[in-house]
Amino acid sequence: MGRQGLWQEGEGGSMSQPTERPVVLSLNKATIQFGGLIAVNEVTFDLYKGDLFGLIGPNGAGKTTCFNLITGVYKPTSGSIKFNGKEVSGLSPAKIATLGICRTFQNIRLFPALSVLENVVVGSYLRHKVPLAFAFAYLPPAIKETKALRDEAMHLLEVMELADMADARSADLPYGKQRRLEIARAIATQPDLLLLDEPAAGMNPQEKEDLLTTVRRIRNEFGKTVLLIEHDMRFVMGLCERIVVLDHGEEIANGPPEAIRNNPKVIEAYLGEAV
Amino acid sequence: MRIVSILLACGFAFGLDTVVSQQFQSLYRLVVLAGLYITLAVSLNLINGITGQFSIGHAAFYMVGAYSAGFISKTFYAGQVSPQVWMVGMAILGALFAAIAGFIVGLPSLRLRGDYLAIVTLGFGEILRIVTQNIEPIGGAYGMNVKPFGSPPQTLWLAWILAVLCIAVCRNLLKTAHGLPFLAVREDEVASSAMGVNTSSTKVTAFIVGSAFAGGAGAILAHAESFISPDMFKMDVSFIILTMVVLGGTGSITGSVLAAVALFAIPEWLRNLQDPVTKVPIQIPGPALVASILAVVMTVALLKLAQDRYHGERVKKIGLLLGAIFAGSVAQMVLNLALSQIPSLAAKSFEAAALRMVIFAATLIILMLLRPQGMMAQHEFSWAWVARVFGKKEKVAA
Secondary structure: OOOHHHOOOOOOOOOOOHHHOOEEEEEEEEEEEEOOEEEEEEEEEEEEOOOEEEEEOOOOOOHHHHHHHHOOOOOOOEEEEEEOOEEOOOOOHHHHHHHOEEEOOOOOOOOOOOEHHHHHHHHHHHHOOOOHHHHHHOOHHHHHHHHHHHHHHHHHHHHOOOHHHOOOEHHHOOHHHHHHHHHHHHHHOOOOEEEEEOOOOOOOHHHHHHHHHHHHHHHHHHOOEEEEEOOOHHHHHHHOOEEEEEEOOEEEEEEOHHHHHOOHHHHHHHHOOOO | OHHHHHHHHHHHHHHHHHHHHHHOHHHHHHHHHHHHHHHHHHHHHHHHHHOOOOOOOHHHHHHHHHHHHHHHHHHHOOOOOOHHHHHHHHHHHHHHHHHHHHHHHHHHHHOOOHHHHHHHHHHHHHHHHHHHHOOHHHOHHHOEEOOOOOOOOOOHHHHHHHHHHHHHHHHHHHHOOOHHHHHHHHHOHHHHHHOOOOHHHHHHHHHHHHHHHHHHHHHHHHHHHOEEOHHHHOHHHHHHHHHHHHHHOOOOHHHHHHHHHHHHHHHHHHHOOEOOOOOOEOEEEHHHHHHHHHHHHHHHHHHHHHHHHOOOOHHHHHHHHHHHHHHHHHHHHHHHHHHOOOHHHHOOEEEHHHHHHHHHHHHHHHHHHHOOOOOOOOOOOOHHHHHHHHHHHHHHHO
16 A cells, blocks of 8 residues: 555545535434433534534533544433444444544544554554464564554654654653644544544643644645544634533534534633633 | 474484483473473463563463373383383373363463453462362372383483473464464454454464463473372462563563573572582571671662662663662671670571572562662573674664
8 A cells, every 4th residue: 555545536626515415424312321310411513524523512511521432432321323324333443433534632642652653553463464463473464464553653753744753652752742642543544534632632732733634734745534522712713613512411502613602502601701 | 403403403402412311410301390390381481471461370371281291101101112202201291181271271361351361370270289189090299200211211301392392382482473363362352352353262272372381391290200199289380480470571582581481590509508618508697687688788879779760871870770789798797807806696596598499589589679670671692682782782882
């Protein structure tokens, strides 16, 4: 697999109206209940291909739970989650990743003892074509594939501006770079849909600015659909084209940033004063 | 290049066999066992160290291999092929049976983590041993004689080829992209499944491959010893293998090999501590023993102190450590002189060989205190690594 294979060609440039594009992810009354607590209650929204979609809300609103539902960590109590028209609720996380959804974690979950490059190569697991037995015997196809995947990962690290630290232990990276690495690792799985859980948390303004550019690039150049959770309103409002607001597991608003910013319910529940 | 290294490994194994069997006959059995322990440690390292599945029932797979191969050999061998070829077949068969056992034990690992998995594997090992103890056709608690060939077979070459094969397989895995998912499962299972890694098949594969090698080792053991009994596969064997993995540095193949050789050799060497000339077992006088114990405790405390508190230049640090050892030796001599004044203690002496397990245990404790990450930590032996280490030293010297 060459370098071209790393990214699928996107439409690029400015996006057409959402409704003209195919639906990638569709939540229909997705609900999960833990005992008496309804963590996510009948949340319904559609993501169109190429969307930059924000999921916001106060702490404990059910945003990360929503991610966990989509990625198969939890099985919804009721409702449906369709990805590219296929029902995914109830599938295992690994199976869902196979279908083309990949995520990052709120509390960074890298493989600490592995190097930066190795972390990204793990992301290319789904593209292993050579059987494992070949690796045990160290046969040429396995060596060749390893080299190809490493080159590809290196290229991705260059795009993510992490190439100079490729051989460092990932646990030794500064916080902001660990976040970038997690995104790089997720992109290495070549997902159609990328879920970012608070990607800008703990970053300084400059790092946030860089991240904004990177996420835009992921969408514009590579045609990925991005769904992200974020608390930094400047970041979300500056990046996302559509936003869903959750509060106590309920969906209280859904629309473009301007509408969200002026929505009285959102202001009451989350934003407080207008931003 | 690869063919050359395979030939070299085989040549090494056969050469070792010939040399040892001619020159050091008394050592033959020990060298075979050392090879088997290397296989066991490296194969457990695949499960424990590389994939992070805490298994402490490795002796069970060893036993499955030994019993299945031993029984088949005993029952069916009637000179069909040469003993050497037959043994290769038996090793493969033993590996196969152990792999099946490994698959069965691997299944709970899909749902269990850490301590819980450890308990399950421990229980599995014990159950298997006790069941074997109660099956009369395979000798029950008395054990089973495996003597298919008349004269004792040459097993050293096979034991060492298996060890080399085991090392090669693990190293190959880690050298390719296929090895990374195994490490990823160890590092963070949730994150690896989010990357699409099939954690179930990864873990079960580790169990299957790891136990297959243990089974192969067991098959060789059955033929090398000509006798197997459930007592040879008790829990403490599992623990020794586990200790080898941890002591060597979890995840490091080189570490497992070194620790396997060291932990196997130390007790064996201490067993035969005797005066080289008179062949009389070495006696340690009471005062010297007590003084040594106190001095060792002191030295370890000093070493630990130097290690924890001093974070400066490497040369100075090495100087401090050497100083601690020197201080310990001086203390030993002074204490020895002082204690010799006590008549009741001076009259006593202890046989060195009787203390071997004490010395063994003390060595383990000291190593874990001073180097908790294991002998090799996570490093592997490579020429590049050697160059780096020596390169550093040169820089410090200059």
